[in-house]
Amino acid sequence: MYKTDFLVLGSGISGLSFALKIAEKFKNATVTIITKNEIDESNTKYAQGGIASVYNKTVDTFEQHVADTLKAGDGLCDEQVVRMVIEDAPTRIQELIDWGTRFDKNKSGDFDLGKEGGHSQNRVLHYKDFTGGEIERALIAQVKEAENINFLPYHYAIDLITEHQAKKKKTKRKSKISCFGAYVLDAHSNKVKTFVSKFTLLATGGSGQVYTTTTNPEVATGDGLGLAYRAKAEISEVEFIQFHPTALYNPGEYPAFLISEAVRGFGAKLKDYNKQNFMHRYDEREELASRDIVARTIDNELKRSGAPHVYLDCTHLDFQKFQAHFPTITEKCASLGIDIRKDFIPVVPASHYICGGVNVNKNAKTSIKNLYACGEVSRTGLHGANRLASNSLLEALVYSHRAFLNVSKRFSKVAMPKNIPVWNDNGVVKNMEQVLITHDRAEVKTIMSNYVGIVRSNERLLRAERRLQVLYEDNKRLYDHSELSIPLCELRNLITTAYLITQFSKNRKTNCGGFYNLDLEEKNNSLNG
Structure with a gap:
């Protein structure tokens, strides 16, 4: 049993910036960062382009950035959220700079602002073509200096702890549930640790590994969506x-x-x-x-x-x-x-990139009490049906700050959870065949790439649903009776994420942004070629 005031799941820009601010404000609080691989392995690390913000105000304005974001989102953005994020951008980026992040400058000493698809002006700050890696470097250097941050690489969150695990009361999806921490698998000892916390932040990144061809690193297996779904958190717009x-x-x-x-x-x-x-x-x-x-x-x-x-x-x-x-x-x-x-x-x-995810409000709060979410795992309303280039790192920064502000007000009012049971793995066997996991993982990718890709159809979605149901049942039997491993748990989350994308795709009745179904009314007839 491990107790920590703040439990952060993920080590990208969201998790690290949140942890730094908490550690600075609450010197006597304990902050634990859980990450399943090396400390810098995250989607943030691989972000090439940069981070969007209105800096050259002689030609660019907040209104132009807002308009570009709304146009890219194809009618599904929350305009209030868009304005909040974009107007907060310069302040949040200055924090990155103060933490030691470098951005390229031109000969006159001003930021060398790039321009990307969907932007009407040059407004993308960057560091060569590995901006995310530079941000990650600076944040990790700061985290290592903080005395009250405990960084645990090669630790993998299996499940969030809610009333269901604690057996406090029965709950239904969308009812008020509380989060008390997480069960975490130590990859080196292969033991499950129980982390009890006042506040938990989901900052687990994306889910690109559900597809055969992806730019996402191998750690992007939809873990946050799987954790949130099993805990009965509200999720939306993952079809995009x-x-x-x-x-x-x-x-x-x-x-x-x-x-x-x-x-x-x-x-x-x-x-x-x-x-x-x-x-x-x-x-x-x-x-x-x-x-x-x-x-x-x-x-x-x-x-x-x-x-x-x-x-x-x-x-x-x-x-x-x-x-x-x-x-x-x-x-x-x-x-x-x-x-x-x-x-x-x-x-x-x-x-x-997945534009939807775990629903959060403007304070990064999920539908589950004391559970927050930031970054790609979340659905804030900024991206709508399609993310504007280089808005993702910005969203992560702004929402991790909003989460920090909210928990700061609540910290003294929330008690450490009590009577949380430790993980029970009685009855499991250790002779699981790894080939079952690798085969099923490959099958998930094939199903999603063939049937739930750039262009979908009703028949393709139906086939995906049927095949994923079989995979789910097979994986459940394996999971319930086998000793846990990170590959087995990742497969569980990949299947869950694939299922959610497929179901939300079936329910979407209009083509919009990143979603396109051949059987629905065509929105852009030029794509007939």
């Missing part, structure tokens, strides 16, 4: 999966290497397999259309031509400036024999 239009086409590489949206903002052009321009036929913004449109356009071109990929043409760009701005991308291409000065980059869409 954002597929990044330009992942490097390199069969056998996993996860897919991302060719940042900022490359198109820099002036790169998309070409079909015959090396001809095509974006002008679909959207007047061409390469700078929002991600949902560009990804669906490329998908349409691939299906129409039968080609394995399209191309991204950077040959006309200033190579010295490109190399300085995108050193990681330049080096990666060169390692594969692609000289961007004369060669086109082969690209395909890949699963990248």
